[in-house]
Amino acid sequence: MNQAFARVPDLLAQHILLSAAALLLGLAIALPLTIWSARRPAVARLTLGFASLIQTIPALALLALFYPLLLLLSGLMGGGIPALGFLPSLLALALYALLPILRNGVTGLTHIDPAVIEAADGVGMTARQRLWMVEAPLVVPVLMAGIRTAAVWTIGAATLATTVGQPCLGDLIFAGLQTQNWTLVIAGCVASAALALIVDALLGLAERGLRHRRKGQVRAALALLALGIAVALWPVLPTSGADKRVVVGAKGFGEQYILARMIGHRLEKAGYTVAYREGLGSAVVFGALASDDIDVYVDYSGTIWTNQMGRTETPPRETIVKGVGQWAMARHGVRLIGALGFENSYAFAMRGADAKRRGITTLADLAPQSRQMNLASDLEFLERPEWAAVKRAYPLNFKSAQAYAPSFMYHAIESGKADVISAFSSDGRISKLGLTVLGDPRHAIPGYDAILMVSPRRADDTRFVAALRPLVGHIPVDAMRRANYMVDRDDAQKKSADTAARWLEKQTGLSP
Amino acid sequence: MPAQSHPRGPSVAFDGVGKRYAGDVRAVDGVTLTIAGGEFVALVGASGSGKSTLLKMVNRLHKPGEGRVSIDGEPVDSVPVHLLRRRIGYVFQNIGLFPHMPVGENVALPLRLRGERYDEARVAELLDLVELPRALAARMPDALSGGQRQRVGVARALAAEPKLILMDEPFGALDPLTRDTLGRAVRKLHDRLGLTTIMVTHDMAEALLLADRILVMAAGEIVADASPHDMLTGKGGAVADTLVAVPREQAHLLSRLERGE
Known part of the structure; x- marks a missing residue:
């Protein structure tokens, strides 16, 4: 228990930095786009369409997509661009933060009372003065609500940055899921949920302060947020050695x-x-x-x-x-x-009794009977060339093929949900569960x-x-x-x- | 066209001004006329007659399709638009007070645009001018009544001491009593400050009682141009007669009632 929570402070600091950086970058991109979009409906259709499209991509996939993209970019630039870790996480999460900010900003700007705009023009404000003296103060509370939504989304989605190698609270969740260490999963979830709640509450305080024109309240909320980021930054600052x-x-x-x-x-x-x-x-x-x-x-x-x-x-x-x-x-x-x-090695395995009853000892024996059987694999196997090689060597044709996290793959064969799994030969669960590993007489698997x-x-x-x-x-x-x-x-x-x-x-x- | 050089307000000239909307609807059609410095002119007409469009060509909230508008002989498009507007007071039906600024800041805004600091004394003076208590300066606009808000609107329009005031249905949304007092107050300010005032209204009675000169518009054209007296005595032409008939008839009926007939 203590061991699980011992890793929280470090990962929490990384998580805060990543989320804050992504939110700020998102803001920096969204604000000019917001102004441009509010002035031109055609631009608004384009930017909001793009941001909505991004939102339909699962966060995990968006993160994964940045890896080949940055790799390609790095190749074109002659190297030097990290394709893993902070950069792809930052970019993907910043894109993710765009929509709520953009949508609230554009809605806020286009819904300002037209009389107020007419008055601003009538007294002789330039476009810039109108923006800073009238439109910005009026739209800020609405915009803040969008920033709040974006912050909560970003903190949640940042747990997925683990998959591209960026340390964050997701490390606890993923490691816990893989090793069925639920304490780790809970530690990661609790920490990231608490972070999201606190940030949401502080931004909410700032939003209400803006609505009711209480400057002190806005400053206090933003100062607390800045303090949190500064504290998170402390241990990450480059040290000697x-x-x-x-x-x-x-x-x-x-x-x-x-x-x-x-x-x-x-x-x-x-x-x-x-x-x-x-x-x-x-x-x-x-x-x-x-x-x-x-x-x-x-x-x-x-x-x-x-x-x-x-x-x-x-x-x-x-x-x-x-x-x-x-x-x-x-x-x-x-x-x-x-x-x-x-x-x-990848090792196809069946329940021992089942294999004996069906008279199956090798993949060659399995092939003709595979039509009545269900395959469970780990998350990667069905996409890997090894699976293609096995299928080339043996005419396998399963009733169904389902991918699981490794622990759940073993549960699937234990419970009878699956009849064959793509096990790992060094896995202790093969003997514990009494599984029979099938031979590979045609040497399809290296x-x-x-x-x-x-x-x-x-x-x-x-x-x-x-x-x-x-x-x-x-x-x-x-x-x-x-x-x-x-x-x-x-x-x-x-x-x-x-x-x-x-x-x-x-x-x-x-x-x- | 520096406002200070005029003891009275500037003259405004329309020269063959026209504007056409999509579908070949003529909002304003070939208007040529001159408003003398110091005049209080009412622009009267039914809704859709083009009177508001014509008014807003003066401070370039609308752009004429043809012809030219000039103030004291200087075309309005010869200066950057924001500088032009800072020299013209503008009051309109929906008032457009800035909801995030206290009344005082609203009133002082034209001064702020000129780069001046907030001057409490000047704001108090302006509130006095429109007969509002000075204490209102600290209030937010949403705490004011409709009549008070429009007085603030007038004070804001006068803050930079313009000599030309444009008013677009300024009292349209007010109750009759407020309308009457505010109308008189504006006329008094016009005389005291030596302004040129152009006021758009659909209310002929208001126009007759406040203005020196009445322009009647219909379908984008000026169909009558006369003093209130001439209007009432049938010298304004057929369209003007119809418009004048209603308030005149009402006035007769009211005085008969008063006499107990």
Whole structure:
């Protein structure tokens, strides 16, 4: 419990900064557009249409879209634009904040009593004087209501910035969801909801102050908001020894959280200050490493082989690891330090009794019966080239195919909602649930050795590499499975990723 | 056209002025006339006759399609529009007080536009001028009655000491009693300050009682141009006679009632 809330202050500070920056950028874009739109109905149709269109894109998708967009832009500009982390989050959230501000502003401006406008013109105000002396003061309360809505939306949507690698309260929610640590989820939710409520209350105070022309009240509310931002800014200000700060990346499942902690523990011992960036998507995480947004993470050879390199053949495991290492260094300057010693492959699994009854032991046996069966996969699998390769090799044709967060995928097969799952071979739940892993006689699925990947910035940092090298070849699959199960189970014996990492370190002799 | 150089208000000239709306509706059609400095002119006509449009061409709230309007011989479009308007007082039916400013700031606004600081004494003077208690300066406009608001509107129009005042149905929304007192007050100010005043109204009785000269408009044209006396004695032409008939008849009936007939 305490451990969950211990991470809140740091992430809350990041969350506040991201939301505040996005809201301010949104305002800076929305205000001139508002004035322009209020003067010309044709422009209003265009801007409001655009803002509404943005609003129909799910926030998660909008964030995700900025990754390839910035990557492309960075490519055109000759690099230097970060495609992950703060920038894409800022841009997506700022766009998201546009609509309520724009809509309220335009409505407010176009609904000012025409007599007041006629009087402003009649006394000889210039367009600029009319805006500042008459229109702005009259529209500000309405505009403030829009800003309030935008602030609440932004704070809520900012929890999704986790997915593009920006630390925020979403880190707790996503990590909690993946590891079924509901305390973490609640900590993230409570913190972000409380933040939204407080900001809403303060902006509401400012709005009422503006409506009733109570300047003191407006100043007090805005001063409190500014104070909150300043406090959040304090710990984030650049401190000395920036090159001793390292960021360990992790994808969004238990094994990755455990390995990230093991890496982190070793780097801490070597004198580095470690931060974690967890819950990154498979497609995003390699890009983050290649652009030095993170310094180190664990990937799986087959993932890079098929996804990044686009290879379809499946040579022996060692060949794949070697190929990935050469490609990563040549193309991205990314260093593959070595394989950890276990494999986490995609493994199709069925309930044991079910498999026996149907007489299925391999994917080849499964194919003819697949029509009567339901497939549950993790969130990515159905879009991955591995699934396409499996379908090419075996004529699979499931009654339904449904994607789940990994924990829920296991619930689906346990409860009978699904008959086949795309499990992970290092997952402790396979044996605990008595699942049968199906063979792959046509070698459609490549090897998935866990490999330690290091960013271009750290590739030649000998102390850094030396700190991590002992992990290579030292983690057997049995130990990994048991550690995974400590995190992935959802009963009273469930442990945190950090505890599981420490257990695994002892087990493998990496720490006394 | 500096206002100070005139002991009386400036003259206003319309020279072949016309304006046409979409669908070939002629709002104003070939108006040529001169209003002498110091005159109080009432522009009378039914709604849609073009009287408001003609009035607003003077301070360029409307732009003539053809012809030209000039003040003291200087075309109105020869100066930037905001400078032109600062030299002309403008009062209209919907008043248009700024709801976010106290009465005092509303009144002093033309002075602020000239770059002057808020002057309490000057605001008090202006409120005296329109016979409002000085204490109202601190109130917000929504705390005032309709008549008080229009007095504030008049005070604001006079703040920068313009010599030309345009009024568009200024008393249209007021009750008859307020209308009468405010009308008299405005006429008194006109005489005292030596203004040129052009007032649009649809009320012939009001026009007859306040103005020196009455212009009657119908379908965009001036159909009568006469003094109140000439109007009442049938020298204004056919359209004017019809318009004058109603108040005259009412006046006769009222005096008969008074005499007990």
